[in-house]
Amino acid sequence: MLPDPTRPDARARTMLPVPDRPTAGPMTYDAKDPDTAYPPIEPLLPPPDAPNVLVVLLDDVGFGAASAFGGPCSTPTADRLAGAGLRFNRFHTTALCAPTRQALLTGRNHHSVGMGSITETATSAPGNSSLRPNTKAPLAETLRLNGYSTAQFGKCHEVPVWQSSPMGPFDEWPTGGGGFETFYGFIGGENNQWSPALYSGTTPIEPPDTEGYHLTEDLVDHACAWVRQQKALMPDRPFFAYLAPGATHAPHHVAPEWIEKYRGEFDDGWDAQRERTFARQKELGVIPADADLPPRHEEIPAWDDMPDELKPVLAREMETYAGFLEHTDVQVGRLIDTLEDLGVLDDTLVYYIIGDNGASAEGTLNGAFNEMANFNGMAALETPEFMRSKMDEFGSPSSYNHYAVGWAWAMDTPFQWTKQVASHWGGTRNGTIVHWPGGITERGGLRSQFAHVIDVAPTVLEAAGLPEPTTVNGVLQSPIEGTSMVYAFNDAETPERHVLQYFEMFANRGIYDRGWSAVTKHRTPWQMTGVQPPAFDDDVWELYDGAQDFSQAHDLAAEHPDVLARLQRLWLIEATRYGVLPLDDRGAERLAPELAGRPTLIRGDSQLFFPGMGRLSENSVVSIKNRSFSVTAEVEVPDGGAEGVVIAQGGRFGGWAVHVTGGRLAFTYNVLGIHQYDVVADEPVPAGKHQLRIELAYDGGGFGKGGDVTLFHDGLPAGNGRVEATQPLIFSADETTDIGYQSGTAVSSTYSAATSRFTGRIGWVQLDVGKDDHGHFISPEERLRVAMARQ
Numbered sequence: 001m002l003p004d005p006t007r008p009d010a011r012a013r014t015m016l017p018v019p020d021r022p023t024a025g026p027m028t029y030d031a032k033d034p035d036t037a038y039p040p041i042e043p044l045l046p047p048p049d050a051p052n053v054l055v056v057l058l059d060d061v062g063f064g065a066a067s068a069f070g071g072p073c074s075t076p077t078a079d080r081l082a083g084a085g086l087r088f089n090r091f092h093t094t095a096l097c098a099p100t101r102q103a104l105l106t107g108r109n110h111h112s113v114g115m116g117s118i119t120e121t122a123t124s125a126p127g128n129s130s131l132r133p134n135t136k137a138p139l140a141e142t143l144r145l146n147g148y149s150t151a152q153f154g155k156c157h158e159v160p161v162w163q164s165s166p167m168g169p170f171d172e173w174p175t176g177g178g179g180f181e182t183f184y185g186f187i188g189g190e191n192n193q194w195s196p197a198l199y200s201g202t203t204p205i206e207p208p209d210t211e212g213y214h215l216t217e218d219l220v221d222h223a224c225a226w227v228r229q230q231k232a233l234m235p236d237r238p239f240f241a242y243l244a245p246g247a248t249h250a251p252h253h254v255a256p257e258w259i260e261k262y263r264g265e266f267d268d269g270w271d272a273q274r275e276r277t278f279a280r281q282k283e284l285g286v287i288p289a290d291a292d293l294p295p296r297h298e299e300i301p302a303w304d305d306m307p308d309e310l311k312p313v314l315a316r317e318m319e320t321y322a323g324f325l326e327h328t329d330v331q332v333g334r335l336i337d338t339l340e341d342l343g344v345l346d347d348t349l350v351y352y353i354i355g356d357n358g359a360s361a362e363g364t365l366n367g368a369f370n371e372m373a374n375f376n377g378m379a380a381l382e383t384p385e386f387m388r389s390k391m392d393e394f395g396s397p398s399s400y401n402h403y404a405v406g407w408a409w410a411m412d413t414p415f416q417w418t419k420q421v422a423s424h425w426g427g428t429r430n431g432t433i434v435h436w437p438g439g440i441t442e443r444g445g446l447r448s449q450f451a452h453v454i455d456v457a458p459t460v461l462e463a464a465g466l467p468e469p470t471t472v473n474g475v476l477q478s479p480i481e482g483t484s485m486v487y488a489f490n491d492a493e494t495p496e497r498h499v500l501q502y503f504e505m506f507a508n509r510g511i512y513d514r515g516w517s518a519v520t521k522h523r524t525p526w527q528m529t530g531v532q533p534p535a536f537d538d539d540v541w542e543l544y545d546g547a548q549d550f551s552q553a554h555d556l557a558a559e560h561p562d563v564l565a566r567l568q569r570l571w572l573i574e575a576t577r578y579g580v581l582p583l584d585d586r587g588a589e590r591l592a593p594e595l596a597g598r599p600t601l602i603r604g605d606s607q608l609f610f611p612g613m614g615r616l617s618e619n620s621v622v623s624i625k626n627r628s629f630s631v632t633a634e635v636e637v638p639d640g641g642a643e644g645v646v647i648a649q650g651g652r653f654g655g656w657a658v659h660v661t662g663g664r665l666a667f668t669y670n671v672l673g674i675h676q677y678d679v680v681a682d683e684p685v686p687a688g689k690h691q692l693r694i695e696l697a698y699d700g701g702g703f704g705k706g707g708d709v710t711l712f713h714d715g716l717p718a719g720n721g722r723v724e725a726t727q728p729l730i731f732s733a734d735e736t737t738d739i740g741y742q743s744g745t746a747v748s749s750t751y752s753a754a755t756s757r758f759t760g761r762i763g764w765v766q767l768d769v770g771k772d773d774h775g776h777f778i779s780p781e782e783r784l785r786v787a788m789a790r791q
Contacts, residue, residue, distance in 0.1 A: 014470045016137075016145040018044060045147040046238055047465035051438060052348040053143070053240045054339070055456065056332055057104065058325075059097060059155065059249040062359030062426070064274075064413030065325060069354070069431035070281030071411065072265065072273060073325040077333035078433055081352055083444050085435030086489065089286050091451045093357050093430050095422035095505040097189060098130075098157040100356040100453050101244070105138045105158070105178070107457030107480035109502070111579040112136065117506060118189060119161050120619075121590040124597030127579030130160045132172065137472035139457040141179025143240045146466055149230050151182035153223045154244035157189050161619040162599045164188070166204050175201045180242070184222045188617070191215060191246045191734045193253035194397040195651075195744045195753070197615060204615040206743065209754075212255070216245045220331040224338040231342050238464070243335060247328035248321065250360065250371050250402035254395050258323030259316075266318040269303025269311070270406035271296065273318075277413040285446060286431070287414055292553035294416045299524055300409050301365055310366060313387045317367040317403035320395040321411075346437040349463050351456060355430040359411035361418035361525045363402030369394070370653050370672050371402040374528065376729045378704065381674055397745075400653040400673070405526050414551040422505035423519035425552055439463060440489045447488050449496035450512065454482030462486045481578075502574035507536060507585040511571040515547040518567035523585060533585050541568060591729075593619075605769045609647065611762040614738035618730065621649060621737045624656075626728055627770050628698040628707065631658050632778045634763035636689045642760035644751070646692065647767075648738055650731035651745035658694055660685060660758070661750045665711050667694040668748040669723045676749060679709040679721030689763075690714050693776055696723065703728035715777035739765055 012018050028036040065071040068078035068087070093100040098118045099110035106113050111127035113136050122130035132138070140150045152174045159172045164187050170176030174183035184200055191197060193215040198205050207213055223243050230239050266273060274293070281287040296302065306314060332352070339345040364374045366382070369390045373379045394401050408418045415426035422428055432451070434440065461468060462484040469477055483498040503510040503519075510519035520539040523531070543557040543564045557564050575581050584590065593600040600619065607622045633646045641663035648657035653673045659666050663684035669677045685692065693712040699705040704726055711719040735744045742756040766778055 013146060014467050016142060016469045016472045018145065043147065043237075045236065050238050050464040050466070051436065052238045052344055053460050053464070054335070054348055055104070055242045055351045055353070057101070057242070057244045057353045058328060058355050059244070059246055060357065060360040060419060061248055061325065061355030061430070062408065062411035062413075062418070063355070063415060063429050063431050064277045064281065065359060065411040066329070066354050066431060068433065069286050070277050070284050071413075072277060073322040075326065075329040075354070077329045077336060078352055078354060080333070081336070081350060081435040082433045084437065085350070085433055086440060086442065086445045086447050087286060088432040088434065088447045088451055090448050091353070091430055091432035091453075092428045092501065093353075093355065093453050095357045095420055095427035095503065095508070097155075097249070097356045099505070101156075102132060102158050104453045104456050105140065106132065106136050107139060107454050107482045108136050109454060109481050109578045111504070112481060115158065116504070116580065116584075119157065119159065120189070122160060122596065122598045123584060123590060125582060125584065127581070128584060129598070130158075132158070134473075134475045135478045137469065137475075137477060138179045139460060140240060140242070141177070141472060142461070142466070142469055143464070144179050144181065145472070146464070147237060149234060149237055149239040150180045151223070151226050151239070152178070152180040152185065152242040152244065153219045153226075154185040155191070155246050156183070156185060156187050156244070159187050160598070161617070162593075162601055164617050165601060165620045166202075166615050168202060170202050173202055182226060185219060185244070186246065186734070189733055190249045190251070192251060192400070192744065193246065196246075197734050197736060197744055214253070214255070216247050216328055216331045219243065219245055220334050223335050227335070227338055228342065231344060240460075243332070245328055245331070248325045250363065251400040252320045252324045252395060252402065253397075253399070254320065254324040254327045256395065258327045259320050259395050261326070262319040262322040265322070266315045267311075269306075269314070270410040271303045274410040274413045277410065281414060288550050291414055291550040293414050294551060294553040296409070297416070300405055303406065307384060310384045310387065313384070313391055314367060314404055314406070316391050316394050317401065318407045320401065321403050321407065323395070348436070349439065349460065350433075350435040352433040352435070353430060353453070354432065357419040357430070358415075358421070358427040359408035359418055360402070361405045361408040361420070363404055363408070364526055365405050367404035367407075368402045370400040370674070372400060372654050372727070372730065372732065373672050374526070376672070376704070376727050377528070377530075378672060378727070381672060386674070398652075416552055417521065418525060420505055420525040421508045421521055422503040423508045423510040423521045427505070427508070428503055434485070434489070436463070436489070442490065442492070445492060447492060449485075449488045449494070450498050450501070451485055452482065452498060452501050455485050455498060456482070458482045458484040459486055500570075500574070502571055502578065502580065504575065504580050504583075507533070507583045509571060511567050511574065512546075513567055513570055515545065516563060516567060517544045517546055517552065518542070518564055518571065519544070519552070528587070536583055543567070607767045609739045609765040609767070611740040614736065614741065614743055616737040618649075618732070618737075622767055622769055624767070624769055625726065626698065626703050626705070628696060629767065629769040630693060630695040631765065631767055632691055632693040633658065633765040634689065634691055635685075635758075636761040636763070637685050637687050638760055639687045641684055641687070642758065644758035645738070645740065645742045645756045646758060646762065647765050648742040648747050648756070649736075650747055651735035651742075652747065653735070653745070654727050654731045655735060655747040657742065657747040658692070659748060659751065659756075660760075661748070665692050665694075665713065665718060666748075666750070667709055667711065668750075669726065670747045671725050671727060675725060677721070677723040678748070678750075679711060679719060679723075681711045681713070681719040683718060685713060691777060695776070712776045
């Protein structure tokens, strides 16, 4: 439905907030005067018949994973919605999570809104800054200012890393400048499904202490409760709900009964699975009958070439993932059931986008029991023997697991490559279902018009009868860059309207133009360290004719060099238009704020903490990696001694902690959950006020080396020991730093998060790196200097 130009507010809705209109008519002195008349106060509502909107965005699901698109993972909810709605088999994302999400929520290309990659690799270049310009207001804000109720549940990876602490600023948070009135979920790229770091609005909270807790179930519980309350209290007001579970991003966490449903299903490996999926996709009609299956690239090992002793582990990885995806889909089904029970499902425009990019190949060629091993360049620690010993723990709270590259490739059937590879459809084509009985007449239809995630926002606005705003909150808006998909809802044969689209991620790049696609892969996702990518001009471009070749199986670059040259030039034009340039394939440099040019909360080589501080991301804390460091704390120990955490960073899958256990000062360094090094003081900490200190003297000579540890009471040695290895790059993507307790999972096996709270009193904790303090004691003057240095 389009806005009615005869409505008095039709023009006003292009200016948001809608300007208040002064009341016309005579003024009276006495309210009892018969001439006293004012129109009743009417709440701002969208146009009549504007639908509710539910957008469900799963994480890291390839085109060939869900049963709704021919995959091996049962997705009954997706099947149900597809049977009563439409499948879109040429819907595209950006190849990575945060860019897809920002594009979805704004209707603009990811570089246009500063999200050329993830927030952790942001640079000062506008297209990669992770800062959304205020000239590109999010869809939720537009809908809220038009009278919609708005809520987000789940993952938000769009907050710049230097704004992701509990102190904000909150301009880029969902309930800050994001336009959502309610947010319940997490900030960042991934989360532990069993022990997540959660926020309600901008307030950090702990997950419910319930047996069998699972994050996806919790998110859907909150979404269902919110929808029920919204319809109970505001039945005339439509809602915009955005459900973005962390599933099925690693870690692949799900209860054993879901995994067991798939036992033995993948024993013949990824090559055979890919053939099965391909046949099933043709049977379902979600790919053309004449589509061809591209061959496996040499960089991806054949199943038959994998070590026999590892194959049972590899099969278990995929069983775990399949159970995880089915569990996720069933939880989405609970929300759909709630809408049906409330009688509003037919009046709700549902987008079910099965993946924010292709399947993830970030789990190494062998997969991982703890994916942080690969992120630290330490995957070799997870030997086949180690992996076999952990088979029964995959998916459990003791795991932080990911599947092998071969499974990601198979889950992207029938396409080449995976997540991060924006050049090829394996990284960017995601099965999408649109369900809206109130606006779509066909049931169980297939749509093959080209579409992109930036098309969702203009589709919602057209369906709601709302104009694209020209100003929002006093700021002139740049045009939405997507194309509404409403034109295809009731016409399968109508020509596509989104005819040109660029792609780029970490210099993997491509261009689509009226059926043709030109692509070049620049780097391989699972090769994270020790690889020098080629010069951009040396990248080899491929050319595909989508009208004849659905799966990009036949490279026509040699046959049509003129078409390739035209598309290469067109890519450069679009890249210039949308802020893609300069291309940036740097690795470690982009992780360092000072080299990347982004702000940081951290300055200097010292940091001061106070009791109660917590949920501090790694970007909010001075890095102690690959260097000597010390931690000093002023504590007050009661008679009878104290117990608990003084400071902890990370968790059971990697981190360190200063704690008091058995009355004694202790330091624990946990390497990837594989090695735990403990150094414990010789004597208990006496009652009274004391300075406790640990010093780690780093061995040097490279990354991830060990060091000697010395413990001090009031500047006097109290114990010593050794840490044989450290983590060089990252402790965790979701665990944080806490003072006086530990949230999430525990670094040390000697305590749990529930028992971690320090039973004495903490005055302050100071972290120093790269300094040689022979006094082993911090004076009040020194502590003041550290505090003032960070002003």
